[in-house]
Amino acid sequence: MSPRKSAAEALGTRSAILDRSVAVASLEGLEGLTIGRLAAELGMSKSGVLGHFGSKEALQLAVLDRAADVFRAEVWEPARPADPGLPRLRALCEAWISYLERGVFPGGCFFVAAAHEFDGREGPVRDAVEAQFDAWRGRLCKEARRAAAAGDLPAGTDAGQLAFELLGLIMAMNHTLQLHCDPDAAARARRAVNARLGG
Template sequence: MSPRRSVADALGTRATILDRCVGLASTEGLEGLTIGRLATELGMSKSGVLGHFGSKEALQLAVLDRAGQVFRAEVWERALPELPGMPRLRALCDASISYLERGVFPGGCFFTAAAHEFDGRKGAVRDAVRARFDAWRGRLRKETQRAVDAGDLPGDTDPDQVVFELLGMLMALNHALQLHRDDRAPARARRAVATRLGLAGF
């Protein structure tokens, strides 16, 4: 086997492990990812699984990265073609609601679940979860500020307050879908976002 083929096979195996881990972690938490369980489910040895990551923490960080790639494709990249400001802010909210409504991750919002699991801890995994949220908040804030600058939101609008409220609505939607199985929640979330942003027919 050529070295190039060996690298390709290793990358393919790593991707398979990560995709399985993302599904498990979204419902059972990052701490629920055990090397032994993964080895059994994937038909691999423990050393074979561990060899791709080196440690459980490294595995958890890699899973966060993979989940981030999925979120970026499902939310950010769907909104990116829209014009900056209100059109993109609206698209980001719509894509976020759709992401939760369609159950992209079986356990709902991957990062909301990870935040609940790690927000009271210290360490690299908590820092990585916070960094994801900081980046998401930063994108929402940038588009909110652009909407203010363009006159689509009142000039005295506090972008940080808008982002706080939008994130609260999305977390409430996640809660309603996951805990209560409320299929009316996405429509409520869309109405709430439209009211906050002063939009009609959202």
């Protein structure tokens, strides 16, 4: 076997482990990931799974990175072509609602679940979850400031407050979908976003 083929196969195996891990963690949390379970489900040895990451914590961090890639592809990329400011802020909210509505992750929003799991803890995994929320909040704030500067939101709009409220709306939608299976959750979220942004 050539070194190039061996490296490609290793990357493929790592990717398969991450894909399965994201699906499991979405439903059962990052702590629900066990090397033994993944090995059994993927037809691998425990050492084979562990050899790709080195530790459970490293696996959890890699899973967060993979989930972030999915989130960017599902929410940021569809909204990115919109004009900066209010049009992009609206597009971000719509893509965000659609991501939950379509059940991209089987357990709902991956990062809301991870935040509930790790917000009271300390360590690298908790810090990585916080960093993802900080980056997303920063994106919302940036577009809110642009919208206010363009006159599309009221003068003096507090971008941080607006981002806080939008995060809360989407987290409420996620909760309503996951806990109550409410078929009106997406429509309620859209109405709330329109009311907040002016629609």
